[in-house]
Amino acid sequence: MNAMIGQPVRRREDVRFITGRGRYTDDISLAGQGYAAFARSPYARARIVSIDTTGAKTTPGVVGVFTGADLTAAGIGALPCGWLVKSTDGSDMKVAPRPPLAATQVNFVGEPYAIVVGETLAAARAGVDALEADFEELEASANLASAMEGVQIHDGIERNLSFHWALGDAAAVDAAFARAKHLTTLTFANNRLIPNAIEPRACVAAYDAASDEITLYTTSQNPHLERLILAAFVGLAPEHKLRVVSPDVGGGFGSKIFVYPEETAAAWAARALNRPVKWTAERSESFLSDAHGRDHLTTAELALDDAGTFLGLRVRTRANLGAYLSTFGSSVPTYLYGTLLAGQYCTPAIHVEVDGVYTNTAPVDAYRGAGRPEATYVIERIVETAARELGVDPAELRRRNFIQPDQFPYETPVALVYDTGDYQQSLERAQKLADVAGFPARRAAAAAKGLRRGLGYSCYIEACGLAPSQLAISLGAGVGLYESGEIRVNPTGSVTVFTGSHSHGQGHETTFAQVVAGKFGIPIEQVEVVHGDTGRVEFGLGTYGSRSLAVGGSALVKSADKIIEKGRRISGHLMETAPDQVDFEDGVYKARGTNRRMTFGEVALAAYVPANFPEGLEPGLSEKTFYDPKNFTYPAGAHIAEVEVDPETGVVKVVAFTAVDDFGTVINPMIVEGQVHGGVAQGIGQALLELGAYDESGQLVTGSFMDYAMPRADDLPSFSVDTTVTPCTHNPLGAKGCGEAGAIGAPAAVMNAVTDALGVKDVAMPASPERVWRALRGA
Amino acid sequence: MKVSITVNGAPREAEVAPNTLLVELLRGSFGLTGTHVGCDTSQCGACTVRLDGKAVKSCTVLAAQAEGCEVTTIEGLGAPGALHPLQAAFQETHALQCGFCTPGMIMGALDLIESGERLDEASVRAGLDGNYCRCTGYHNIVRAVLLAAGANA
Incomplete structure (x- = not known):
């Protein structure tokens, strides 16, 4: 038993954050550092005719000016996409090379084409202003809907199509549709979102000429992957001459997984100038150049029989890739999307086709959820719509089609094997918590005030902890998907934990310490968790896809078990008892049937002062594990949104939001609830407020917090959150992952509630007052 | 130009350019990096500090405007082992995740608590309107402010 599992331990990292002692990248200043500013394209698509750097170079305080041509000449390669997707005809996806600084053509507004380093930030910015770049503006394809028919963006990539990908059995779906008694069809957009972590991206790079090493401090969710890509593909420096440190990071939500042009160019410039270089994005740069999320156009059709049983699902999606394939841009609308289209249901036949399309954006x-929110939106909107068309209670239609608890492990028609779950239980709990039975009365009360009240469900599933490595690599992943976890027990019995996961708000310093302290039966204060530094942690694949506890935490459990076993041998030897006769409980080794005892700390000291030691056993007490899961984990749950719409203004207010999630075993329920709150807020933001919009010429028209509506405190209600538990069957913690559930489940629940309130089939996200007002008037 | 400001109770002086922002002075010259910059345009509130006892967004105040004033930053509010009740409430209710918006959120919420008005969920949500948090969904921040204000959280 691990006594710390399930405890709402207050976070240990909080004290530094609430007293201003956090250490974020921009808080780091190095002696003699210069400041970088980037020249960015004002055009969505243009040929770079010439760049005259004379004015910039002679600007007072400017110490370095480098263009894309300079980086190319120095052998700096393109930023790669780490997941190779194949089209249905067997061909590889078409990749447009993305140089860190554009050298010959710019392809989206905000794309950097030069870096200027100054003694001060003001000097660097003045240098950017003094650059004379001559562009020949070209016609752009900035609109996803027309991009395949629009002007060709990249040489050799016809119709701007990177890949046409498909999954599932098309013939089986056709057969299902042929015998269907009812068809429900929906066409909609999954709106483009801009992640907007409150900490902008930043970096500080330093070069040490004596050791020929670059140290790069940067806002990364996965510093080892950043180092690997910069070394192996970009050619910035050999891997052993590059240290990437990701200190406190102020939120990521996916956007800080990727390797970006700015830190690449800044690190290169630091070596070229032999002085540290610092760059911090302004918010407008974040809007323009952080990777955006979602942006799908989809048509979905669901075939049902007389009894409301799902027979088949057909999905056609056009996914916006932007101007280049970002680090994992190809995997999101394919393997992280199409594979989730079974949802919680026994739909026997599913077929999905996805066009991955370049645009000048x-x-x-x-972005939080990555493909799974888009899949959930498709399923849960069309299921709710089908229920309304058939006149069946939406919860009842879901129940009829749920995968039942005795059907696990359940193989879906879209390539996943769910290990466990109990969808009915989550839905029932959520209905009780949301007082669905009382909804008609609340609706009537709202109507008496002239308001329209609606209720909507979303029963989502997600796949977390992408695995196993062999499978992922066979499907095109460029890296493994294991995680490392090392535990060093110090001679005094304190413990240092090294994890390849990275925390940027998730609270690993607490949760992982709970796991390890509980395993060893020692106070949590004796456990230190180290992460985010390639110079201290051996290797790691970082934090995304709600993988940290299920994969990184499991690695630590395995390492802890190895340490406990070694301690059994050491203590058995000292207590003159066979190791298999030694029990380890609550931090004490006990020789069975005797009163001989050794504490964990005494065994640690004995391991490092091996005066009397088992023969053949190495001294020391340190173990590591690379844990490669056997399967994904499958968190699932039921979300219920209740909204009130003012028909006079079109304003939608979320009056209640209930989330009942099955995350498997929960280590720290306080942290888990917080993750759900944050995800739900982002999901409500997508449904009602947020839209990353470009005009036809490719200018970003939502490039500031004035134009891009992110949820504020008075846009949201308090949330009602609970969990059910079916432990994951294939990792030692039984944990599934909780980081993205809210963002995955919430949009469909809210939009089902909005359409219920309005009595219309569909409203586009975000359901802004204007759109709602028009929907009510059929305008 | 020279500015003289009392920062967290101690007199400080610095030589600054006339267009230097208060947040640049605090973070740069004084090394008080607990105050963060999230947007440069007064939208996000991460840079909120107290100027003569009232919350201001320090990205929109010139250092020169603070001449002769008292500035309190998150570092001046409470320290580990001697937390201000609002800081303690943030930890107790899990009102922070990545921590980046937190100093500004706390400095902004202080105004609410010290306003003397009766606070409830709606007034706290309205009062926090100038501060973005992308992690918590505000749920626990509202609880923290109510807890520190002595209201039922």
Whole structure:
């Protein structure tokens, strides 16, 4: 038993954050550092005719000016996409090379084409202003809907199509549709989102000429992957001459997974100038150049029989990739999307086709949920719509089609094997918590005030902890998907934990310490968690896809078990008892049937002062594990939104939001609830407020917080949150992952509630007052 | 130009350019990096500090405007082991995740608590309107402010 599992331990990292002692990248200043500013394209698409750097170079305080041509000449390669997707005809996806600084053509507004380093930030910015770049503006394809028929953006990539990908059995779906008694069809957009972590991206790079090493401090969710890509593909420096440190990071939500042009160019410039270089994005740069999320156009058709049983699902999606393939941009609308289209249901036949399309917009990549919110939106909107068309209670229609608890492990028609779950239980709990039975009375009360009240469900599933590595690599992943976890027990019995996961708000310093302290039966204060530094942690694949506890935490459990076993041998030897006769409980080794005892701390000291030691056993007490899961984990749950619409103004207010999630075993329920709150807020933001919009010429028209509506405190209600538990069957913690559930489940629940309130089939996200007002008037 | 400001109770002086922002002075010259910059345009509130006892967004105040004033930053509010009740409430209710918006959120919420008005969920939500948080969904921040205000959270 691990006594710390399930405890709402207050976070240990909080004290530094609430007293202003956090250490974020921009808080780091190095002696003699210069400041970088980037020249960015004002055009969505243009040929770079010439760049005259004379004025910039002679600007007072400017110490370095480098263009894309300079980086190319120095052998700096393109930023790669790490997942190779194949089209249905067997061909590889078509990749447009993305140099860190554009050298010959710019392809989206905000794309950097030069870096200027100054003694001060003001000098660097003045240098950017003094650059004379001559562009020949070209026609752009900035609109996803017309991009395949629009002007060709990249040489050799016809119709701007990177890949046409498909999954599932088309013939089986056709057969299902032929015998269907009812068809429900929906066509909609999954709106483009801009992640907007409150900490902008930043970096500080330093070069040490004596060791020929670059140290790069940067806002990364996965510093080892950043180092690997910069070394192996970009050619910035050999891997052993490059240290990437990701200190406190102020939120990521996916947008800080990727390798970006700015830190690449800044690190290169630091070596070229032999002085540290610092760059911090302004918010407008974040809007323009962080990878955006979502942005799909989809038509979905659901075939049902007389009894409301799902027979088949057909999905056609056009996914916006932006101007270039970002680090994992190809995997999001394919393997992280199509594979989830079974949802919680026994739909026997599913077929999905996806066109991955280039446009002259910022690259699109993983944003909280990454493909799974888009899949959930498709399923849960069309299921709710089908229920309304058939006159069946939406919860009842879901129940009829749920995968039942005795059907696990359940193989879906879209290539996943769900290990466990109990969807009915989550839905029932959510209905009780949301007082669905009382909804008609609340609706009537709202109507008496002239308001329209609606209720909507979303029963989502997600796949977390992408795995196993062999499978992922066979499907095109460029890296493995294991995680490392090392535990060093110090001679005094304190413990240092090294994890390849990275925390940027998730609270690993607490949760992982709970796991390890509980395993060893020692106070949590004796456990230190180290992460985010390639110079201290051996290797790691970082934090995304709600993988940290299920994969990184499991690696630590395995390492802890190895340590406990070694301690059994050491203590058995000292207590003159066979190791298999030694029990380890609550931090004490006990020789069975005797009163001989050794504490964990005494065994640690004995391991490092091996005066009397088992023969053949190495001294020391340190173990590591690379844990490669056997399967994904499958968190699932039921979300219920209740909204009130003012028909006079079109304003939608979320009056209640209930989330009942099955995350498997929960280590720290306080942290888990917080993750759900944050995800739900982002999901409500997508449904009602947020839209990353470009005009026809490719200018971003939502490039500031004035134009891009992110939820504020008075846009949201308090949330009602609970969990059910079916432990994951294939990792030692039984944990599934909780980071993205809210953002995955919430949009469909809210939009089902909005359409219920309005009595219309569909409203586009975000359901702004104007759109709602028009929907009510059929305008 | 020279500015003289009392920062967290101690007199400080610095030589600054006339267009230097208060947040640049605090973070740069004084090394008080607990105050963060999230947007440069007064939208996000991460840079909120107290100027003569009232919350201001320090990205929109010139250092020169603070001449002769008292500035309190998150570092001046409470320290580990001697937390201000609002800081303690943030930890107790899990009102922060990545921590980046937190100093500004706390400095802004202080105004609400010290306003003397009766606070409830709606007034706290309205009062926090100038501060973005992308992690918490505000749920626990509202609880923290009510807890520190002595209201039922």
